Structures are given as C-alpha cells and as structure tokens.
Amino acid sequence: MLKLKPRLNMAAEMVRTGSRIADIGTDHAYLPVILILNNKIPHAIAADLRKGPLENAESTVKLNSVEDKIELRLSDGLEYIEPDEVDDIVIAGMGGILIAEILSKAEWTKDSTKNLVLQPQSHSENLREFLFENGYEITNEQACFEDDKVYICMNAVYSGNTGEHSEAELIFGSFLDRKDEPSMAFVEKKLKRLKARYDALIQQSVENDETERLKKIITEAELCLQ
Ligand SMILES: C[S@@+](CC[C@H](N)C(=O)[O-])C[C@H]1O[C@@H](n2cnc3c(N)ncnc32)[C@H](O)[C@@H]1O
Structure with missing residues (x-):
C-alpha cells in the first residue's frame, strides 16, 4: 500500500477536497495517486518536463490502477x-x-479561484518575494520533519494585493x-545561516550595507522569538 512520507503528505493535505489538480514536476506521481486512492480528488494531471520521470509516474499509476483518473503529460511547468x-x-x-x-x-494562475500548493526545497524567500510582488497571498504555511530535515509548504492564492514586506518576513514567512x-527548527536553520554570515563579515572587520541588513533581520527575528 502506497503511503506518503511527511513532506509530500503535508503538500497533499494542502490540496482542497474535490479539486482537480495538476502536479507539476510529478516524477513518481505519488502525490496525485494517493489523493485519488483516498478519494480526496476526482482527477489529476501528473506533469513533468522529462520523459524519464513521466515513465516513473506511469508505473505508479498503472500499479495502482488509476489510469482513468490520472492523465500523464509532458509539460515545461504549466505550459501545457x-x-x-x-x-x-x-x-x-523544486x-x-x-x-x-x-x-x-x-x-x-493570477486567479483567486486557483489554490497553489508550493513546496520549495530551497530559496523560499525568493518565492515569497515573487508571490508578494505579483499579488499572490500566502494563506497557509506548514512545516514538517522528514529524515531529520525540516521542510515547508505553503498555500498561495491570487488576491491582487501587493504590500510591503520586511526581509525578515520574506526569510521566515x-x-x-x-x-x-x-x-521553530525552520526558523533556527535560517537564523543560524544569517548569523554565520554576519559573524564571518564582522570577523573580517567588514561593516557595510550587508552587515547592516543582516543585523536588522537578525534583530527583528530575535525580537519575535522572545
Ligand atoms: C525532485 S523531483 C520532485 C518530485 C515530486 N514533486 C516530489 O516533490 O517528490 C523534481 C521533478 O521536477 C521536474 N521538473 C524540473 N523542472 C521542471 C519544469 N520546468 N517543469 C516540469 N517539471 C520539472 C523534474 O524532472 C523532476 O521530476
């Protein structure tokens, strides 16, 4: 019986019941297959940029006899x-x-009826910045552990609102x-990196815009943690 590990399970829980989904960069298609098997969704498009991953997806789909509910599609992102x-x-x-x-x-995707489930493996601050600058709102964020690593996932929806966000908000969500x-582990991980960079600059007696910037973010984060 197929069972999702915590990271993909977290993403699966952020899909709305009854939605038709596209899983972009599906690889093995575990997420759409489980959602279909659990009767949470009626239909899925399992899409990937490359044929190899799509063959993995095809195996999982066939093995679980869900060919009638999951369509496999070669697509660069949301192109097709x-x-x-x-x-x-x-x-x-990704x-x-x-x-x-x-x-x-x-x-x-700038459509308030579309629910985006985004699970960045890195550079979540760049993703938040893109979302905020382009009028998407982050409506929910979750974190989980898998194999001693922390992962995050977010729901985003288009609202058209673009507001000001501090760098700390972009980094820590x-x-x-x-x-x-x-x-808390996610915050600690990010804070540790920022402090390491700050300490390295200070040790080299560098005091510039970057040190100022880092100090501001670290102070803002530590204030919130008190
Ligand atoms: C690390 S796997 C992630 C698989 C699955 N989504 C998961 O979270 O476990 C990344 C997948 O994204 C696919 N990918 C990378 N860039 C893509 C793009 N521009 N459009 C669609 N798929 C892409 C890769 O081929 C690969 O199968």
Whole structure:
C-alpha cells in the first residue's frame, strides 16, 4: 500500500477536497495517486518536463490502477496545462526560484479561484518575494520533519494585493510566530545561516550595507522569538 512520507503528505493535505489538480514536476506521481486512492480528488494531471520521470509516474499509476483518473503529460511547468482543467496546482520538490519562474510564465494562475500548493526545497524567500510582488497571498504555511530535515509548504492564492514586506518576513514567512517544533527548527536553520554570515563579515572587520541588513533581520527575528 502506497503511503506518503511527511513532506509530500503535508503538500497533499494542502490540496482542497474535490479539486482537480495538476502536479507539476510529478516524477513518481505519488502525490496525485494517493489523493485519488483516498478519494480526496476526482482527477489529476501528473506533469513533468522529462520523459524519464513521466515513465516513473506511469508505473505508479498503472500499479495502482488509476489510469482513468490520472492523465500523464509532458509539460515545461504549466505550459501545457489549460486554466479550465485544474482547480489546485501543486509544485513540490523544486527550488523556490524555479517555482517562481514556472508561475511567472503562467499569468492565468493570477486567479483567486486557483489554490497553489508550493513546496520549495530551497530559496523560499525568493518565492515569497515573487508571490508578494505579483499579488499572490500566502494563506497557509506548514512545516514538517522528514529524515531529520525540516521542510515547508505553503498555500498561495491570487488576491491582487501587493504590500510591503520586511526581509525578515520574506526569510521566515509566518514561522516566526509559531511554537510547533518543525516551524521553530525552520526558523533556527535560517537564523543560524544569517548569523554565520554576519559573524564571518564582522570577523573580517567588514561593516557595510550587508552587515547592516543582516543585523536588522537578525534583530527583528530575535525580537519575535522572545
Ligand atoms: C525532485 S523531483 C520532485 C518530485 C515530486 N514533486 C516530489 O516533490 O517528490 C523534481 C521533478 O521536477 C521536474 N521538473 C524540473 N523542472 C521542471 C519544469 N520546468 N517543469 C516540469 N517539471 C520539472 C523534474 O524532472 C523532476 O521530476
């Protein structure tokens, strides 16, 4: 019996019940297959840029006899997905910069009825910056542990509002206010990197815009953690 590990399970839980989904960069198609098997969704497009991963997807789909509910599709990002085919879009297991690039090429995701489930493996601050600058709102963020690593996932939806966001907000998202262990571990990981960079600059007696910037972010984050 197929079972999702915590990272993909977190993303699967952020899909709306009853939605038709596109899973972009599906690889083995575990997420759409489980959602179909659990009767959470009626249909999925499992899409990938490359044939190899799509063959992995085909194996999982056939093994679980869900060929009638999952369509496999070669697509660079959302290029070959039509807006009226999907309600929720999952993009998981890629860097935040690539996720932002994929969304930037699909203006049709600027639609308040579409629920985006985004699971950046890195550069989540770049993804948040893209979302905020382009009128998407982050409506939910979650963190979880898998194999001693912390992963995050977010729901985003287009609202048209673009507001000012501090660098600390871009880096830590909504996790600064949270007390659950994975959220705190995510904040600690980010803070540790910022402090290491700051300390290295100070040790080299460098005092410039970057040191000022880092100091401001670290101070803002530490204030929230008190
Ligand atoms: C690390 S796997 C993630 C698989 C699965 N989504 C997960 O989270 O476990 C990344 C997948 O994204 C695919 N990919 C990379 N760039 C892509 C793009 N521009 N469009 C569609 N798929 C892409 C890769 O071929 C690969 O199968």
